[in-house]
Amino acid sequence: MPETTPQPPPHPPWENGWVPDTSRAPGTRRLWLAGTLAVATVVACVTAIAVDHKAPDKASAAGPTVSASTDNGPGLLSFASPSASDTTAPPKGTSGMSATSPTASATASATASSTGPKSSPSGAQPSRSTPSKGTSGGSGGSGQQTGSSGKSVRSVNYPDRYWHVSGSYVYLDQPRGSESREDSTFELVKGLANASCYSFATHDGLYLRHQNFVLRAERNDGSSLFRQDATFCPQKSPFSDDVLFQSVNYPNYALRHKNFQLRLDPYGYNTTNRQDFFFDLVDGLG
Numbered sequence: 192m193p194e195t196t197p198q199p200p201p202h203p204p205w206e207n208g209w210v211p212d213t214s215r216a217p218g219t220r221r222l223w224l225a226g227t228l229a230v231a232t233v234v235a236c237v238t239a240i241a242v243d244h245k246a247p248d249k250a251s252a253a254g255p256t257v258s259a260s261t262d263n264g265p266g267l268l269s270f271a272s273p274s275a276s277d278t279t280a281p282p283k284g285t286s287g288m289s290a291t292s293p294t295a296s297a298t299a300s301a302t303a304s305s306t307g308p309k310s311s312p313s314g315a316q317p318s319r320s321t322p323s324k325g326t327s328g329g330s331g332g333s334g335q336q337t338g339s340s341g342k343s344v345r346s347v348n349y350p351d352r353y354w355h356v357s358g359s360y361v362y363l364d365q366p367r368g369s370e371s372r373e374d375s376t377f378e379l380v381k382g383l384a385n386a387s388c389y390s391f392a393t394h395d396g397l398y399l400r401h402q403n404f405v406l407r408a409e410r411n412d413g414s415s416l417f418r419q420d421a422t423f424c425p426q427k428s429p430f431s432d433d434v435l436f437q438s439v440n441y442p443n444y445a446l447r448h449k450n451f452q453l454r455l456d457p458y459g460y461n462t463t464n465r466q467d468f469f470f471d472l473v474d475g476l477g
Contacts, residue, residue: 341376341377341378341379341394341475341477342376342377342378342379342472342473342474342475343375343376343377343472343473343474343475343476343477344377344391344470344471344472344473345470345471345472345473346363346448346470346471347433347466347469347470347471348466348467349363349448350471351365352364352365352451353365353366353375353476354375354377354453354470355371355374355375356374356375356393356397356399356408357374359407359408359409360405360406360407360408360452360453361399361406361407361408361452361453362451362452362453363448363451363452363453364451366476369477372476372477373394373476373477374393374394374477375475375476375477376394376475376476376477377391377392377393377399377475378391378392378393378394379391379392379472380392382421382422382423382424382439383398383411383417383418383419383421383422384415384418384419384421384422384439384440385422385424385439387424388422388423388424388425388439389422389423389424389425389436390421390422390423391421391423393408394477396410397409397410398410398411398417398421399421400417400420400421401420401438401441401446401454401455402420404444404454404455404456405452405453405454405455406446406452406453406454406455419439419440420440422438422439422440423436423437423438423439423446424436424437424438424439425437426445428469431469432471433469433470433471434469434470434471434472435458435468435469435470436470437458438455441455443457443458443459444456444457444458445458445468446468446470447464447467447468448467449467456468
């Protein structure tokens with residue numbers, strides 16, 4: 192039987208510098224760290240929720256006194272005490288869907304007898320009760336009669352021609368006899384569809400209105416369409432005192448003369464023959 196030489200035991204673990212810890216299961220340290228982090232997170236969340244709930248309570252406790260002292264400020268309950276501005280809620284548009292506007296027309300009618308109808312922000316403001324010269328500042332010119340209560344509308348690029356009603360249509364004509372001058376004189380009244388604009392009344396009780404985009408003199412039939420067709424908002428030229436008359440129900444259209452007849456045409460940045468759209472309000476011819 193062969194002899195076996197006993198082998199020395201391997202180096203004990205302590206000689207390698209590492210000794211396994213046999214008192215706990217592997218991975219326990221990571222579990223402890225994860226558990227501690229989770230507990231800390233839960234505690235932080237609970238603390239934040241508690242603080243968040245306490246803050247609204249304090250704010251609500253102080254809320255009634257603050258709102259009571261600032262009752263005039265905006266808020267959901269401010270509708271209980273309407274202010275003066277609530278009565279003027281309907282905006283001033285150019286739609287002209289009603290004959291009168293609730294407050295604007297009342298204010299305009301209160302001042303109409305002394306200052307005449309108000310124009311749009313940049314429009315001219317000739318007085319109905321005062322036979323003064325038109326918005327062109329002395330554009331009444333020589334050879335025109337003064338002292339008339341009406342107004343005549345003179346072309347800018349044809350200064351010897353005026354609006355003239357002939358056969359229920361409106362043309363750009365030179366003044367002739369007394370009858371022609373009378374038919375070229377109009378009464379500027381508050382707009383039938385918008386008190387901030389104008390309507391043109393003739394000496395025989397008719398109104399100028401556009402129909403099929405042509406300007407005509409017709410009797411008021413009381414309809415909403417007629418009131419809108421007969422209302423024009425004056426817009427002052429940025430370069431002079433000339434006036435453009437914009438339609439209420441066609442806000443991108445304005446009155447112009449074409450082949451010496453008055454009609455409604457589009458007006459914009461690319462419009463040619465711009466002077467055809469501008470006129471001067473002067474003392475009445477008739």
